[in-house]
Amino acid sequence: MNPLLGAEQAVLGAVLLDPRQLSHLDWLAPDHFYRPVHQALFAALRKLRSDGHPAVGADRPVPLSWVTDAAKEAGLHVRGLTPVYPHALIQACPRPEHAPVYGRMVLEGAIHRAIAQHAIRLHQVARADALQGKVEGALRAADILTGVLTDLARCWGTEPRPVGPTSAPATGPAVPPPVQADQVAEDERFLLAVLAEQPGAMEEVVDWLRPGDFADPAHGQLYRCLGALHHRGEPIDRITLLWEAQRRGLLADGTLSGEQLTAFVDGVGAGSAEWLGERVMRASLTRTAAVSARVVRALAEDEALVPGRLINYALHALGSLDEVRARWETANGTPPPDPPPPTHGPDGPPPARVHVALARSTPHPVPPSSVRPASAPTPSASRPPSRGHS
Template sequence: MNPLLHAEQAVLGSVLLDPGQLAHLDWLAPDHFDRPVHQALFAALRKLRADGHPGLAADASVPLSWVTDAVEEAGHHVRGLSAVYAHTLVSACPRPEHAPVYGRMVLEGAIHRSITAHAIRLHQAARADALRGEVEGALHHAVVLTGVLTDLARRWGTEPRPVPPATPLATAPAALPPVRADHVSEDERFLLAVLVERPRAMDEVVGWLRPGDFADPAHGQLYRCLGALHHRGEPIDRITLLWEAQRRGLLADGTLSGGQVAAICDGVGPGSAEWLGEQILRSSVTRVAAASARAVQGLAQDEALSSGQLINHALHALGPLDDVRTRWQIANGRPAPPPSTRAPSPTGPSPARVHAALARSSPRQVSPSSATASGSVVAPAAVRTPSRGPS
């Protein structure tokens, strides 16, 4: 038994039994239905309503033409629909006056499907960018997903805000494609060697490169040690770096060994710290994008989450990606992007969100003549690839 399928059938059945229920479903769109035949039929019913079908004016029994005309109109856009299925939909509706509640179930299913689809696209773009050594696709789909979440929150009638789940998701860090892993590790070692040899180069990367951007955790810890020495204004060389690593317990717990530190410090050669840092940050963008996409997809597949919880948890899961995206733009000399979600209004939610929330749960007796057609969902869309090479 599929609750979503029954909810879609019940919505359509309620409108076929009582055309006036369309006045309480202005926030529901045809593409919110999962099955194409249901999409076509709901669009047909809305068209008949917009055209002023006589069935809307019926005071007592609904004329048969309301059903047959809807089936005929929907049949222009989908194959296999017959009047028999229309009667099946009528039988699937327990109470026509519960149409807004059935519609809310349909909208919840659409929200879960939409977020899942966009998370999959983000993951695919991140993996493709990782193979090509790019970030544009991942960044574009990240902006699209954030826009979709914000739009869905407004359609659902809630304020979009990042909220961590009660139980943190257990997601493993995204692994680099084998073809790129060696290149990234080499860039990381080379950057650390350059920073040890030329401590002033820390100024070129310290503002936007973080230890978590390193694919190798040991390399990230060494960069953290360099950052600590730089922050305190202490000298940086292989001895002070080794001493800082020891003070942080990295030698005792096996994170690093003296041989690893020596090998990195011996790999000195001419190079641009800024260019190497950008290569590392580029790799970090795609890894974080893939990990965030998997986290959002896992949330969307949890049917126990309500739509409001799902949207806000998904925005929270995109937080690390927002951070690394901001630092990527700073590294490339571009201004930081605006916040992905607006702060809650001190005067409370907007009237539009209040109306959307109330319409789903409190059906009101509205005359068909005062009904308005619903709007369409709009998903927004939206970095200079470093042109500098190593010196």
């Protein structure tokens, strides 16, 4: 059985067996469940409690109307729910008193799904922006993902804190949008030619453009050579650039050839280094957003990651995008956006949610072996609650 499916069934079975367990699950929402029928059932159970159903305050045995009324209410919002299914949920619950732990498992699955869904959305929007030469959609999707991660951290009972994983998640090679790949390469070559031939052109881009912003690694290395010449205050032209490339070993290791470098600057006309640099920067931002989204999705699909680590690793994966974005805003003179408002109040999430979320790491005291209870429990006291309904 899928562990997540078993947890969803168990928490619903626990509430059907013991309506009082709902008071320990106020932090769990219907949309935290994966299956629509489970969402409808949990919403129905909460509605029956708010409507003052007699089973909520009644002593055991729980009346059968609690189960039938829940199925009837849920059936108004979802199709395919049979009267037999709630009883199957009851059988799937080992112990009703473990409902908060089952609910925490459901919450873990919801956190993984939410992060994966928003990461997929960021990847799609970033690739669409790359095709259209835009960045606004990718930046907006990144803000949404960051806000979701921050809210989920508080929902889980921790503080969002970017932390790098010990090993990088396995992701496939990044594939740039084919329609724009040639145009990006042409912009990079034109920019390098302008920087090499126009005196003072490096001053227009050196503060915010970095070698990593170039899609072609060879172009990035050539820009690094131009930056070194500029930093040392040496003149920049095709000869000094060729000499710097040779000193850095780019000609010896095959990264560049003298003919390639000469071809970069031959026939270059007038051009704005700032305008070309912004085009290269725009492509770098959408490319970085797509790569970050793929990393976050790979993290979310790792079921072994607990939510706290997943959220912190995902925030760390978005750090490279934040760095590129800060330089993009510097190049355009746009102020950074206001941080998204927190979903919860200043006092943080409800204490019950924090208690349940942190229960996984709370040690339970073990009595010494020499200490014996005063009296052994009776068989009826140690037996789990009855599953029957009157």
